[in-house]
Amino acid sequence: MTTPIIISLPTEDRARAHAFYRDGLGFEPIGELADDGLPEPLTFVVNAGLHLMLVPTGGFGWVLGDGDVAPAGTHEVVLSVSAEGPADVDALLERAQLHGGRIATPPAEQPWGYTGTVADPDGHLWMVEAPPGPSPAP
Numbered sequence: 001m002t003t004p005i006i007i008s009l010p011t012e013d014r015a016r017a018h019a020f021y022r023d024g025l026g027f028e029p030i031g032e033l034a035d036d037g038l039p040e041p042l043t044f045v046v047n048a049g050l051h052l053m054l055v056p057t058g059g060f061g062w063v064l065g066d067g068d069v070a071p072a073g074t075h076e077v078v079l080s081v082s083a084e085g086p087a088d089v090d091a092l093l094e095r096a097q098l099h100g101g102r103i104a105t106p107p108a109e110q111p112w113g114y115t116g117t118v119a120d121p122d123g124h125l126w127m128v129e130a131p132p133g134p135s136p137a138p
Contacts (some may be wrong), residue, residue, distance in 0.1 A: 006043070007079070008053045008070050009124050010027045010060035014042050016100055017054045024099030024118075025081065025092065025126065027052065046081070060100040072123045086114040089128045093118050096126070 011017040018038050021027045027046055031039030034063035042054040053089040061069045070076060083089045089107050093116045097103055107116030107128075 002049065004045075004051045006051045006053050006054050007046075008060070008063070009053040009120075009122070010057045011042070011122050012057055012072075013121065014038055014054065014056065018042060020096065020100045020120050021052065022095035024101055024120075026095075041136070073124070075125055078117065078125045078127050080129060083128055083130045083131045086133075087095050089114050089116055089130050092128050096120075096128075101126075 014036065015038065018029065021044050022029050027044035029039050029042070029044050030051075031041060031043050034040035044052045044054075048053050055063065057069055061067075071092055075110040081092070081112055083092055086107070086109075091102060093101075093107055096118045103116065104119045105115075105117035105127075107114060109132075111132070113129050113132045115127055117125055119128045
């Protein structure tokens with residue numbers, strides 16, 4: 001059995017992050033519920049090999065030791081999720097926006113596929129992408 005990789009991101013507001021990731025991106029929350037009714041630690045299953053943990057910003061700073069938590073709006077990584085096709089990309093981005101996300105890059109056809117990017121409520125970027133469609137006949 002392989003242990004999943006866990007990506008940890010800082011969050012200012014656990015409830016807001018929970019709503020975005022559960023209802024906006026459709027990730028499954030896991031873990032024992034804390035006094036606030038949310039899992040602690042706030043963890044989601046992205047897929048069998050990957051979990052996402054949202055750590056309060058103060059605690060995230062502790063994990064970094066001498067490092068600083070990057071200010072909101074600083075982007076050092078873009079995380080990606082796959083979708084079946086363009087309509088699925090559009091639907092996921094719309095749902096994410098309805099649950100607190102901000103569209104950073106509107107969906108459009110790119111050489112690598114149909115893609116758009118949404119920022120979560122803390123500014124972390126998620127690219128939603130579908131593979132390119134068939135090439136037009138010559």
